[in-house]
Amino acid sequence: MAALIAALRIARRSAWRSRGRSALIMVMIGLPVLVITAILTLTETMTVTSQERLVAELGAADARLVQAPEGTELQQRPGGGGRWSTGVDGAAEPRLGAAEVVALLGPGARLIPFNTGELRLGTERVDALETDLRDPLTRGMLTLSEGRLPAAGEVAVTPAFGLRPGDLLRPSGAAPLTVVGVVEHPHQPSLRQVVGLDLPLTSSDEFWSPRGYGTGWLADTAKPVPWTDVPTxxxxxxxxxxxxxIMDSSRFEVRPFDIRQKVGIGIMVIMVVLETVLLAGPAFAVGLRRRRRELAEIAAQGGSAGHLRTIVLADGLVLGGTATVMATVLGIGAGVLGAPVVARWGGQVGSPGVPWTPVLAVAALGLLAGLVAALVPAVQAARQDTATVLAGRAPAVAGRRGWPLAGAALVLAGLVATVVAWRRPDSVWVLASAVLVLLGLVVLTPWLVRLTGRPAGWLRLPLRVSVRDAVRHRTRTASAVAAVMAVTATVVAMGIGTHSEYVHGRNAYTSARPTGMLAIWGGNVGDASWDRLRAEAARLLPGVPLAAGYHAKDAQGRRYALRYTVRWNGIRTRRTVAIGDQDLLRLLQGRHDPRTAAALASGKAVVFDAAAVRDGKLTLRASSTSGPPRTLDVPAVTATPADEYQGGALLPRALVEQAGFATAERQLYAMHQPPADSPLWRELTKVTAKVTIAFEHGHRNVSEPGLWGWLGGALVLVVGGTLAATRLAAADMLPERATMMAIGAPPWTLRMVVAGQALYISGLGALVGLVAGVVTGVALSRPMTTHGAGGPATIAIPWPFVIAVVVGLPVLATVAALITRTRLPLVRRPL
Structure with a gap:
């Protein structure tokens, strides 16, 4: 214990003497701890539990009841589960009145209206709440921050509107509403909501969901409303x-064991520790060389090899412990203070919370990283020759012949595991295999540094000095090269996987309708309801030509869907064919085609997927939820659709009826885009809740923000890590650079020596990382593009991104090192 205390005292004094190097090590160790702790604390603070949300949801009420649209089947289960389905005939009773609901809740119940929906303000839709905030049942839901609570004809708004009491709101098609107060939600500071007693809300049935928009009540009951009352x-x-x-739901929360999640966390832990150790390792190595004489004097006075190891490990304990404590405190503070700020951009915030178990685990991880980073220098310190160091001679650097073999074995094992994981549906197994490859390459890096240093004699003087110094101090250099390699491999692999997934989604996009087509489906409605729906659609879309589509039914009135399967860009795709006439064909083709029009009139199917037609026939499968399936072979011709990504087929009514089905018009199509404030949906759902409206927007070729995020992370780690290692190397090369200056070397030569170190470290790390990253990225592309469904994988390499990482970042690091200040203090040079 006395030796440990003495070692800690020596480590503290050494850290204070070399404050710059100590600060650098602490930043490298503490930064990951700070970031992860801040994210964990931020997530915990922004997670609002059901118990915390209780007052915001119910106020002082005992229950909130939301009416489901007619034809909706509800079934809630303990633990927050349940299901609901719309369009079920006779699933729910007609809408209830307040008196009927009170009768269901029992004597002594009191209700106040509580309706949520949307309010139209010109072309904008905002959330709206229709209730009486003056009633005691709503206490705590919203907090009044300015003005007063609204009465009839008045509203209160949340701060996100930027309105003050006295301003006016002008809803579309309704009288202006006067703002009399500003209210704040306890958990959602970014919420934009209007609250009043009588608001012109849009129809809520079209937006209905159990915890979304809907009409209902807040209830004050004589007794609690338990789960036993919910089914009724x-x-x-x-x-x-x-x-x-809500208070009872916590008993039913079960968190199943997820092996993939555990493996993913393990991968993250390994990578964080590995990267931290590799970045901080060179600083500990430089510190060891500066303290060799001090350690040799301790050994000469009777200190054992264990004492020397303890002294160097104490550096990691002191610096890692200090960095971890500071980073943990700063991370917790950043997470707690940042949650309200982030919530104002979107999201929610609860009471400040710290997940102590993961936070303490991260802190232990930072301390472990500091000790591991100091482990190699500690072993070297214990093995140094005391007489050689006290004589002022540089100790010989002996390589271990077994390490390259161990590294090659790890790389080989990782490659085999990658091949096996390539067939698995989860990408986490590919990432786990990649960790083995990276660990093997880290072990191989000193051998690679020694190997690449052999051609140094062919280089010009500044680069020759840089490379030979890097090879001479392989411990410092290999650590920095391995850090760059790990970052490059990770970024390249994730870039290839992300880009492949993006290209796969772009290529897999297909539709049975051209861009700009509006579709209205009636579902299983009766003839009278369909006639009203069609008439209402014609009224709401004046001057828009409407093409009819048809459903197929058997003799028993069971609806059948006619489908076929085809491969679209190598992906198995199932299509549902349309049934219609010449008007619908013209819309699907975007023009009049006499050949296909004649084929449709003659009773042939018009198919836009050429691969689906064989020997002039299209094979269809007719399926129903309540009837037996059938297989049909119908005559078909191929045609060119309006859009290149468009597929599908159109069958004439006569062909379907010849197959033994009856046809009934239940679809309308038009080349028309309704405006944002169109009443189409609201008015059609008044006719029947079973209507479905869809508009084909086409493929949206959005950019890939994920690649830029990976590039930004690589920029910080590669350039920052390279410059840190370069600065350490420059400080370590002071005698050599001073000798070069003394014999007349110009300043640009000294700059080139420093830049050469940066180029060698970042260039070698980027090249090795490129090979590892491409292998992992190609393997990662399969689970990311097939999603376990089999079939060929999409492999796409984002060449500009890869070039920017592998070439651009080393060049940027070299340029940054080239402009580094090279003025030298006077140093004592050995003769």
Missing amino acids: LNKAGLHVTSRAT
């Missing part, structure tokens, strides 16, 4: 959120 209320068409069920 569900059957009456009421979704229930009660204080008793």
Whole structure:
């Protein structure tokens, strides 16, 4: 214990003497700890539990009841689970009145309206809440920060609107509303919401979801509303959120063991420790060389090899411990203070919370990284020759012949594991295999440094000095090269995987309708409802030509869907064919084609997927949810669609009826884009809740922000790590550079020596990382593009991104080192 205390005291004094190097090590160790701790604390603070959300959801009420649209089947289950489905005939009772709901809740119940929906303000839609904030049941839901609570004809708004009391809101098609107060949500500072007693809300049925928009009540009941009462209320068409069920839900929360999640966390831990150790390792190595004489004097006075190891490990303990404590405190503070700021951009915030178990685990991880980074220098310190160091001679650097073999074995094992993981549906196994490859390359890096130093004699003087110095101090150099290699391999692999997934999604995009087509489907509605729906659509779309589509039904009235399967860009795709006439064909082709029009009129199918037609026939599978399936072979011709990504087929009614089906018009198509404030959906859902409206926007070729994020991370780590290692090397090369200056070397030569170190470190690390990253990225592309469904994988390499990482970042690091200040202090040079 006395030796440990003495070692800690020596480490503290040494750290204070070399404050610049100590600060650099602490930043490298503490930065990952700070970032991860801040993210964990931010996530915990921004996670609002159901118990924390209780007051915001219910106020002082015992329950909130939301009416489901007619034809909706509800079934809630303990633990927050459940299901609901719309369009089920007779699933729910007609809408209830307040008196009927009170009868269901029992004597002593009191209700106030609580309706959520949208309010139209010109072309903008904003969230709206229709209730009486003056009622005691709403206490705590919203906090008044300015003005007063609204009465009839008045509203309160949240701060995100930027309005003050006295301003006016002008809803579309309704009288202006006067703003009398500003209210704040306890957990959502970015919420834009209007609250009032009587608001012109849009129809909520079209937006309905159990915890979304809907009409209902807040209820004050004589007794709690437990889970045993929920099925009866569900059957009456009421979704229930009660204080008793929320408080009881925590008993049903079960977190299953997820092996993939555990493996993913393990991979992250290994990579964080590895990168931290590799970045901080050179600084410990330089510190060891500066303290060799001090350590040799301790050994000469009777210090054992264990004492020397303890002294150097104490450096890692002191610096790593200090960095970890400071980073943990700063990370917790950043997470707690940053949560309200982030929530104002979007999201929610609860009470400050710190997940102590993962935070302490991260802190232990930082301390472990500091000790591991000092481990190699500690072993070297224990093995140094005391007489050689005290005589002022440089100790011989002996390589270990077994390390290259161990590294090659790890790389080979990682490659074999990558081949095996390539066939697995989860990308986490490929990443786990890549960790083995990276560890093997880290072990191989000193051998690679020695190997690449042999051609140094062919280089010009500045680069020759840089490379030979790098090879002479392989411990410092190999650590920095391995750090750059690990970052480059990770970034290249994720870049290839991300780009492949993007290209796969772009190539896989297909549609049965051309861009700009509006589709209205009636579902299983009766003839009378369809006639009203069609008439209403014609009224709402004046002057827009409407083409009819048809459903197929058998003799028993069961609806059948006609489908076929085809490969689209190598991806197995199932299409549902349309049934229609010449008007629909003209819309699908975007023009009049006499050949296909004649084929359709003669009773042939018009197919836009040429691969689906064989020997002039299209094979269809007719399937129904309640009837037996059938297989049909129909005559077909191929045609060119309006858009290149468009597929599908069109069948004439006569062909379907010849197959034994009856046809009924239940679809409308038009080349028309409704404006954002179009009443089409609202008005059509008034006719029937079973209507479906879709508009084909086409493929949106958005950019790939993920690649730029990876490039930004690589920029910080590669350039920052290279410059840190270069500065350490420059400080370590002071005698050599001073000798060069003394014999007349110009300043640019000294700059080139420093820049050569940066070029060698970043260039070698980037090239090795490129090879590892390409192998992992190609393997990663399969699970990311096939998603476990089999079939060929999409492999796409983003060459500009790869060139920017592998070439651009080393060049940038070299340029940054080239402009580094090279003025030297006077130093004592050995004769």
